[in-house]
Amino acid sequence: MALNEKEIYFIADKIVNTLIRKGLIQLKKDKPVIVDFVKQTLEQDAQREKEIDQKTLLYIENYKEQIKQENIDQAKFFQMIKRKIAEREGFVL
Known part of the structure; x- marks a missing residue:
């Protein structure tokens, strides 16, 4: 299930708030800039995972008959x- 933009923003904001609250980061820029950076990172990861899904589907298509037979x-x-x-491409799921 893909997340929409509001959901991704909510998660990014939650991550930043948690890191601040636990004292794990100190902001050197305004919080919205950091939240936007985290949001962009999450979106990039989601896009990368979609690409891996597509590669997986293409791979499976080549073995469709064997999968059914077995x-x-x-x-x-x-x-x-x-x-x-994902492992071969250095992407952590």
């Missing part, structure tokens, strides 16, 4: 291949 759990197979592609 009665492989498609959801588990998708997750396994996705993890391998």
Whole structure:
């Protein structure tokens, strides 16, 4: 399920507030600038994960018949291949 822009902003704001409250960061810029940076980072990661999903689907398409014949759990197979592609590309899921 993809998050909408408001949800991503809410998460980014929550992350920044938590880091400030726990004393893990001290802001050298205005809070909205930091929240926007975190929001952009989350959006970039979400886009990267979508790209990995697409690569996974393309990979699975090549083995569609074999998956059916061997009665492989498609959801588990998708997750396994996705993890391998993400790892190969240096992306942490």
